[in-house]
Amino acid sequence: MKLRTGDAVVIAAVLVTAAFLLFCPRLFAEKRERLLAEITVDGETAAVLPLDQDAVFDCRNGVVVTVSGGAVSVSESDCPDRLCVRRGPVSDRGAVIVCLPNRTVVRIVSDAESEVDGVV
Amino acid sequence: MSDRKTLLRRLTLIAALSALGAAVGALERPLMALIPLPLPGFKLGLANLTVLFTAYRLRRRDAFLVMGVRVALVNLAFGTPVSLALALSGGLCSAAVTAAFCRSRTLSPVGVSCAASAAHMAGQIAMAAVILSTPALFLTYLPWLLLLSIPTGLLNGALSIPLIRRVPARLTVFPAAPKP
Known part of the structure; x- marks a missing residue:
């Protein structure tokens, strides 16, 4: 009985x-999940910005959202506490930045919808 | 040999092989604990020698019995319901592969053992993915277990060859040559 x-x-x-x-997730990883910053003003979607493209979006209510280096932040706001600006940049799926006085929500979503609604 | 006597010998052999497999499996547990590999689910699988032997020397369906009994014995004595489910799922896959390939003319017991070892890992991970509802295990964990399954498969295959060849035919019900 030898090896055959x-x-x-x-x-x-x-x-x-x-x-x-081992290697197939690395080949498809970028394609499969793309993170987007969804900006909602007054409950209505104002813009959806992909996190992999640097951009500046003016919500025209005193809030300016900046996407830079795969993270999104509220760069300017005319609200009194500026909590949204102090929140700094966020980059994880489900992360949320809220500016209550301006009724603006920035939420990171995946283009392949996730089962996680939000992380606080 | 009469049918009843054959049946009796077969039953006795299955029982003895199951017990032997369970004993080897039980002895292997503390042995694997000595090896600091951070890979739960990995073991040498020496107990699978009994299943290989059964598939080659008894009937192929007996391999399933020996696998089931030895896995149940070891895990009821030392394991948890989860470990039992994992081992049964892996064992079922590896026994199926062993039974399917052991009559192959292009495979020696070494190849059959490697295939069975890989199938065991896949079956185990499939069950783990269901229990933990983490399908990502197939991508993150299974590849490493598959790589490790080759050396263990080679080891068991190499050890099984003298067993299958040298254990005297009078000890087993059927001669070494496969029945039609």
């Missing part, structure tokens, strides 16, 4: 499967 050709095929198949499973 089929044995090498089995071992190669296992190795290839392992390598495929």
Whole structure:
């Protein structure tokens, strides 16, 4: 009972499967999930900005939202406490920046809808 | 040999092989605890030698029995319901692969053992993914277990060859040559 050709095929198949499973998420990761900043003013969607593109969005209610380096922040606001500005940049899916006086919400969503509604 | 006597010998052999497998499996647990590998679910799988032997020397369906009994014994004695589910799922897959491939002319017991070892990992991860509802395990954990399944599969396959060849035919019901 010597080793036969089929044995090498089995071992190669296992190795290839392992390598495929290991590398396929890296190949598809960027495509599969793209994070977006969804800006809502008065309950209505004002803009959806992809986090991988730097942008500045003026909500025209005193709030300016900035996307930079994969994170989104409220860069300017005319509200009294400026809590939204002090929140700083957020980049995780489900993260939310709220400016209550200006009734503005910035929420990070995935283009493939997630089961997580929000992280506070 | 009469049918009843054959049946009796087969039953006795299945029982003895199951007990042997359970004993090897039980001895392997503290052995694996000594090896500081951060990989739950990984073991040498020496107990699977009994299943390999059964598939080659008894009937192929007996391999399922030996697997089921030894897995149940070890996990009822030392395991948890979760470990039982994981081991049964893996064992079922590996026994199915063993039974399917052991009559193959292109595979030696080494190849069959490697395939069975990989199937065990896949079955185990499938059950874990269901229990933990984490399908990502297939991508994050299974590849490493699959890589490790090759050396353990080779080891068991190499050990099984002398067992399958040298254990005297009078000890088993059927001769080493496969029945039609």
